[in-house]
Amino acid sequence: xxxxxxxxxxxxxxxxxxxxQKITGFTAVDPERQLTKPLDEFREALLGRTMEQTTxxxxxxxxxxxxxxxxxxxxxxxxxLHYYRIPEDAPRFERAVFYFDSGFRLAFADxxxxxxxxxxxxxxxxxxxxxxxxxxxxxxxxxxxxxxQNRNVAIKTALLDQQILAGIGNWLVDEILFxxxxxxxxxxxxxxxxxxxxLHKANVAVLRTSVEKEAxxxxxPATYLIHAREWDESPHAxxxxxxxxxxxxxxxxxxxxxxxxxxxxPECQVL
DNA sequence: TAAAATGTTCTCTT
DNA sequence: AAAGAGAACATTTT
Numbered sequence: 001x002x003x004x005x006x007x008x009x010x011x012x013x014x015x016x017x018x019x020x021q022k023i024t025g026f027t028a029v030d031p032e033r034q035l036t037k038p039l040d041e042f043r044e045a046l047l048g049r050t051m052e053q054t055t056x057x058x059x060x061x062x063x064x065x066x067x068x069x070x071x072x073x074x075x076x077x078x079x080x081l082h083y084y085r086i087p088e089d090a091p092r093f094e095r096a097v098f099y100f101d102s103g104f105r106l107a108f109a110d111x112x113x114x115x116x117x118x119x120x121x122x123x124x125x126x127x128x129x130x131x132x133x134x135x136x137x138x139x140x141x142x143x144x145x146x147x148x149q150n151r152n153v154a155i156k157t158a159l160l161d162q163q164i165l166a167g168i169g170n171w172l173v174d175e176i177l178f179x180x181x182x183x184x185x186x187x188x189x190x191x192x193x194x195x196x197x198x199l200h201k202a203n204v205a206v207l208r209t210s211v212e213k214e215a216x217x218x219x220x221p222a223t224y225l226i227h228a229r230e231w232d233e234s235p236h237a238x239x240x241x242x243x244x245x246x247x248x249x250x251x252x253x254x255x256x257x258x259x260x261x262x263x264x265x266p267e268c269q270v271l
Numbered sequence: 272t273a274a275a276a277t278g279t280t281c282t283c284t285t
Numbered sequence: 286a287a288a289g290a291g292a293a294c295a296t297t298t299t
Contacts, residue, residue: 112296
């Protein structure tokens with residue numbers, strides 16, 4: 001689920017469903033693991049309050065309450081939101097629930113339990129605590145280059161480092177590098193001037209397009225590498241069709257970089 | 272059925 | 286201090 005485009009989609013979802021309603025209850029299945037503070041503190045801060053405003057930084061969703069406190073939601077690998085009214089509509093793997101005076105509820109569902117909810121004095125405090133770099137949709141080419149040119153790790157690993165820039169995950173990083181025609185294993189510091197430029201351009205293009213499509217990846221352009229990932233069964237692709245490079249038709253290679261599954265075109269992304 | 276999975280964080284070493 | 290490597294976390298899905 002949650003790389004930058006998914007979280008941006010969830011942000012809009014929360015904004016369209018849950019703002020300006022009084023919170024009348026809050027539950028968490030496993031407070032110790034899921035919450036940054038004890039459940040009583042969450043309830044004390046939340047009950048009687050309303051959600052007023054949302055922000056997203058990288059893969060983090062922040063919700064400002066009418067008492068000035070900031071609620072943080074991080075979705076881990078499988079986190080999701082679901083707004084509903086009747087209990088039968090509760091999502092599978094519901095892990096935490098906000099109850100509103102309207103009778104509706106906002107559920108935080110999360111099968112793999114890596115998601116976290118936090119409560120903070122301000123957005124600034126949160127960003128500092130998480131040491132997040134600039135949002136991947138906001139970062140300038142100069143800043144990106146400045147942060148990458150002294151790193152010796154593989155460019156893929158660097159782009160996944162949320163302290164360098166926040167929001168890119170393991171699916172989109174492969175897409176960005178494919179579009180920029182850069183091999184994922186190339187040391188970040190060894191990128192040429194031209195490659196930094198291509199990288200920044202691809203980053204913006206891929207993220208913007210994915211946000212536009214509301215993170216429904218099967219709707220991304222046919223020129224995208226992402227359709228080669230095994231899970232994709234886009235009908236227009238015709239099953240195995242996209243196991244080949246949409247640009248040069250060479251077979252897409254699956255490897256491991258920085259411990260993560262990595263897809264690339266060996267022809268278009270030479271080391 | 273064993274393996275792999277969108278993410279972060281901690282430990283250990285350099 | 287800081288970078289990098291690798292394991293750990295928990296569970297579902299294929």
